[in-house]
Amino acid sequence: NAGVTQTPKFRILKIGQSMTLQCAQDMNHNYMYWYRQDPGMGLKLIYYSVGAGITDKGEVPNGYNVSRSTTEDFPLRLELAAPSQTSVYFCASSFSGLGPGEQYFGPGTRLTVT
Amino acid sequence: AQRVTQPEKLLSVFKGAPVELKCNYSYSGSPELFWYVQYSRQRLQLLLRHISRESIKGFTADLNKGETSFHLKKPFAQEEDSAMYYCALTGAQKLVFGQGTRLTINP
Numbered sequence: 001n002a003g004v005t006q007t008p009k010f011r012i013l014k015i016g017q018s019m020t021l022q023c024a025q026d027m028n029h030n031y032m033y034w035y036r037q038d039p040g041m042g043l044k045l046i047y048y049s050v051g052a053g054i055t056d057k058g059e060v061p062n063g064y065n066v067s068r069s070t071t072e073d074f075p076l077r078l079e080l081a082a083p084s085q086t087s088v089y090f091c092a093s094s095f096s097g098l099g100p101g102e103q104y105f106g107p108g109t110r111l112t113v114t
Numbered sequence: 115a116q117r118v119t120q121p122e123k124l125l126s127v128f129k130g131a132p133v134e135l136k137c138n139y140s141y142s143g144s145p146e147l148f149w150y151v152q153y154s155r156q157r158l159q160l161l162l163r164h165i166s167r168e169s170i171k172g173f174t175a176d177l178n179k180g181e182t183s184f185h186l187k188k189p190f191a192q193e194e195d196s197a198m199y200y201c202a203l204t205g206a207q208k209l210v211f212g213q214g215t216r217l218t219i220n221p
Contacts, residue, residue: 035211
């Protein structure tokens with residue numbers, strides 16, 4: 001199993017550009033999450049999904065959109081990139097039978113907006 | 115509101131010394147608490163959970179509901195323990211993380 005995979009690993013965007021961060025998992029987990037990690041700020045939840053077709057906002061959803069058309073994929077969309085979105089983005093998944101506590105994380109995407 | 119506080123951003127101890135990473139929480143209910151760890155160039159991973167009452171890599175953590183704390187302890191630090199540690203609690207289908215503590219073990 002590949003676990004949770006994320007692409008790209010690194011990206012530099014100009015202000016106003018858009019992009020999609022890809023996340024996929026092959027563990028048949030129904031819960032998936034997107035976090036951002038800013039230096040010294042811990043992880044903040046952006047969006048999460050409890051199953052295909054169901055998404056919900058987390059703590060910092062502004063400027064982002066998500067979709068969950070399949071169990072495996074949970075892409076994160078940035079429509080108009082801003083410098084405040086410079087961060088490291090992590091995708092994670094978990095199995096509902098074990099609750100949200102045991103999450104499996106991807107390697108992260110480091111995004112810089114200039 | 116659910117909140118996790120890790121008061122120390124940085125913690126440095128010598129090899130062989132005891133380690134304690136502090137975690138305090140606020141939660142209206144019975145929380146489930148976890149410690150996650152991120153070693154250099156590795157993914158964030160679950161270290162232990164309070165329900166299991168287990169010891170992983172020599173680390174233990176006891177939930178103290180009276181003090182609303184879940185401190186992570188190890189009696190003798192090893193150099194490979196150097197990492198970023200996050201305390202987290204579950205609430206309604208998601209995890210709430212603390213700000214993290216960077217632990218450095220000096221030789």
